[in-house]
Amino acid sequence: MRDKFKGFYGVSTEDEKNAFLSNKTIFIFDTNCFLNLYRCDEDTKNDFINVVNNIKDRIWFPFQICLEYQRNRIKVISSSMKNLNEIKQELMTATKVIDVFCNESQRSIKNRYSQLHVELCNLKEEIEKKINNFISESIDNRLSKSDLISKPDDIRSWIDTVSMGKISEPLTQEQIDGINKKGERRYKVKIGPGWEDEKDKKESESYFDGVYYKDKYGDLYLWTEILNKVESDEKVENIIFVTNDVKNDWWYREHGKTIGPLECINTEIKNKNIKFFNMYTQSSFLSKATSLLDKIHVNDSSIEELERLSDNISNDDLSYKLLNSMKTYDNNNVIKNPALGVYIKQYEDIKNKYSGLLESGKVALEMARIYNTSKEEKIEYINSSINRLREKIMECSERRDGYIESYARLPDSGAFAEDERDELDWQIGQCDNEINTLKQEIRSLTAYLYTLQ
Known part of the structure; x- marks a missing residue:
């Protein structure tokens, strides 16, 4: 039964441990794992980088992931800085309500409650001082580190280093057209991954280096690259895929709980003679790496x-x-x-x-x-x-x-x-x-x- 219906079976604890330690395992990190490094605090970023550096010889980069990273990097950096600036602006106006009663306006309480006016002004001054210190230490400091557009981007430099010599060749226009045709049928019957993207991206297209892409098939391009990799590389026996894409076109859920990869995805890759395949979110991967890899500590x-x-x-x-x-x-x-x-x-x-x-x-x-x-x-x-x-x-x-x-x-x-x-x-x-x-x-x-x- 298990041989005929491989995709319906999960992974054992022993197989999982062996896969994390095996030299015949490749780790693949989705685009969102790298983009998250622009959104998180310094300690979190360093913890993730330390884990990846520990397995860097076993990482492989599909071309689609690298392309999506380059396309979205500036947008994510800008969004992070915008959020920090919004917090800063809101904090700077925090004492406006108190200021109404302290200034010389008609609502001032200076002449009616002179002592209360003094206490209120002191409170305002104290709050402003704390807020200014907080902005300086916690917001401006983060803004300075987040400005990786005008300043050197240490995250991209690290990705450039760890991906050197490990990026797959891009799919040709002929291959892309073939995937588009196949994807149309797959999406109609909800064969993952990627069919949920059709609702949002519809028929939008993008272009890079002489090749036209249909955006709704981005996940399917990535998945095809993974299947091609395991089919062409006899040394690969195990695949560990880390992604924060938690949509139903990747994962199987029951009673609101995520069980694992979809059966259709599991079956398709295991039919390529892969012994072990499993998917993790970025947080669950770090947790698992802490328990299974040597000399790894994650906060x-x-x-x-x-x-x-x-x-x-x-x-x-x-x-x-x-x-x-x-x-x-x-x-x-x-x-x-x-x-x-x-x-x-x-x-x-x-x-x-x-x-x-x-x-x-x-x-x-x-x-x-x-x-x-x-x-x-x-x-x-x-x-x-x-x-x-x-x-x-x-x-x-x-x-x-x-x-x-x-x-x-x-x-x-x-x-x-x-x-x-x-x-x-x-x-x-x-x-x-x-x-x-x-x-x-x-x-x-x-x-x-x-x-x-």
């Missing part, structure tokens, strides 16, 4: 940050789909493409659910970081908020368990059961998202708590 904070970045990329992708879907309404405000209506509902549900969900955590951070409370009051307020967030996690876990029980009681067949299954899968996934978001807020609060103790 927990680095794994957590990359996990958050992966979540943010998924949320940005969902927002992008929503914005694109707005263009598909007809004159009667009816969606021309019904499938895109799912993204609108999904985005609205998430937006409504989370609008007030984390209010207690955000208020705690604001109180602790800005207002002039004592250290003991800060600690008490943060601990109280953490406890409230933990209670929300327990409530959400109980809801999730209820959905799973309902799922198990459904009959094996029938239209009603199928519809109910889809709805329960959605609810279970929503609970997982909610729990992960709450856990991230707890980690943020706990990290600040450590600075106070």
Whole structure:
């Protein structure tokens, strides 16, 4: 049975360990793994680079990954700097509310509450001083390091070094045209990877060095390069692919949990006589590398940050789909493409659910970081908020368990059961998202708590 249906079977712990240590394994890192280095903190970047340097002799770079990195690098750097500047601007206006009562305007309290006016002005001055110090130490410092457009880009220099002699030859126009034709049929029956990109990228094209590409087939170009590699290189027995692309055209999920690569992907590559194939997100790869590779240490904070970045990329992708879907309404405000209506509902549900969900955590951070409370009051307020967030996690876990029980009681067949299954899968996934978001807020609060103790 296993020989005939290889793609339906996962990996054993022993096979996984052997693959991580084997000289017949090649590691492939998707474009988003390298672009994330422009979004994360210095320690996280260094942890990832140290792990990759440890296995650099076993890394291989598909041409498609390198091309996408070069195309998107400037955009990601600019976006990171824009986000930091937005934080800086918001912080600089933090005392405007207090300033109304301190200046010589009609709302000034100088003549009515002279002592309070003095205290309020002192508070404003103290807050501004703390904010200015914070901007100088935490924002401007990051901005200076993030400006890799006008300054030397140490990340790209490292990638240039580690990829030297390991980049595949580009696909020819004839090969690209063949993949486009094959991709049209694959996408119709949802054979991964890449079919989810068709909704957003549609018929957009790009050009590089004499070759025209259809953007929706980018993942399929990459996948074809990987298949060609294992077919042509007899030394390769194992493939470890690291990607933060968590869409359903790469991964198999059940009850909101990611199980592993899709069966069709698993089957296709194992039919090329590959002994071991598995996929990891960037954060799960670092975690696994820590336990399986010798002399490797990765900070927990680095794994957590990359996990958050992966979540943010998924949320940005969902927002992008929503914005694109707005263009598909007809004159009667009816969606021309019904499938895109799912993204609108999904985005609205998430937006409504989370609008007030984390209010207690955000208020705690604001109180602790800005207002002039004592250290003991800060600690008490943060601990109280953490406890409230933990209670929300327990409530959400109980809801999730209820959905799973309902799922198990459904009959094996029938239209009603199928519809109910889809709805329960959605609810279970929503609970997982909610729990992960709450856990991230707890980690943020706990990290600040450590600075106070």
